[in-house]
Amino acid sequence: MGEALRLLIENATATEMPTEHILRAAELIRQAAAPLGEHRRGRFDTASADDLLGGIRLYNPVTGEGSAFAPPVDMHREGDLAIGTCTLGRAFEGPPSFAHGGVSAMLLDQMLGYAVTTAGHPGMTVRLDTVYRSPVPLYTPLRMTASITEVNGRRVTATGAITTTTAPTTALVEATGLFVALRSDQAKRLFGPVLDRSA
Numbered sequence: 212m213g214e215a216l217r218l219l220i221e222n223a224t225a226t227e228m229p230t231e232h233i234l235r236a237a238e239l240i241r242q243a244a245a246p247l248g249e250h251r252r253g254r255f256d257t258a259s260a261d262d263l264l265g266g267i268r269l270y271n272p273v274t275g276e277g278s279a280f281a282p283p284v285d286m287h288r289e290g291d292l293a294i295g296t297c298t299l300g301r302a303f304e305g306p307p308s309f310a311h312g313g314v315s316a317m318l319l320d321q322m323l324g325y326a327v328t329t330a331g332h333p334g335m336t337v338r339l340d341t342v343y344r345s346p347v348p349l350y351t352p353l354r355m356t357a358s359i360t361e362v363n364g365r366r367v368t369a370t371g372a373i374t375t376t377t378a379p380t381t382a383l384v385e386a387t388g389l390f391v392a393l394r395s396d397q398a399k400r401l402f403g404p405v406l407d408r409s410a
């Protein structure tokens with residue numbers, strides 16, 4: 212379903228069809244959406260397809276295969292380096308033909324988060340600094356990298372960059388993120404209802 216939704220969003224964003232076609236499509240979309248809404252999970256319920264501890268989040272807005280919104284980014288580790296790949300379509304546009312700056316920050320937040328989590332230092336982002344060196348092109352295969360630069364108690368720093376796959380040494384956007392490991396009282400305060408319901 213995620214793939215179908217992403218095709219829908221891409222075509223809906225790029226379409227130049229006449230208004231009557233768009234109105235007809237809108238009605239069909241409403242008809243398709245209605246049965247899905249008949250049984251929904253609540254705010255604190257995890258998706259039945261998810262495995263929180265195993266890191267499976269089907270509807271994550273960056274990596275989720277089931278997400279209408281995610282590019283989705285494919286991530287893996289090679290040694291100390293986290294690597295991600297994706298191609299951004301029209302829905303991610305900011306400046307004409309290039310990605311929105313907030314989208315680049317979102318991709319890098321997830322990349323850095325993946326780097327720290329898969330290195331055994333899970334935490335939440337408390338700071339993300341981005342440097343925009345060149346616009347990120349749409350419809351162009353992208354490569355992202357991230358790695359840890361410092362571990363200082365509960366605070367972990369990671370850096371990363373977005374490049375194209377054809378010029379992997381030319382950073383278009385760079386980011387440095389600070390992640391903080393939650394104390395048990397913080398984890399309980401923030402995620403207690405979710406953990407209780409998924410136990």
Ligand SMILES: CCCCCCCC(=O)SCCNC(=O)CCNC(=O)[C@H](O)C(C)(C)COP(=O)(O)OP(=O)(O)OC[C@H]1O[C@@H](n2cnc3c(N)ncnc32)[C@H](O)[C@@H]1OP(=O)(O)O
Pocket residue numbers: 266320321322323324325328334335336337338364365366389391393394397
């Ligand atoms: C595979 C998974 C990938 C996931 C990637 C996505 C990651 C995300 O996007 S997470 C979502 C965005 N982030 C958030 O919503 C976090 C919001 N922040 C918070 O809830 C709180 O700041 C929280 C709970 C993390 C930490 O609580 P807080 O009271 O701020 O910090 P505290 O626990 O007292 O301090 C920890 C340390 O971090 C430091 N710190 C906290 N915030 C900052 C900051 N913004 N800048 C610098 N240092 C900071 C503190 O000074 C302290 O340092 P020290 O140990 O030397 O005294």
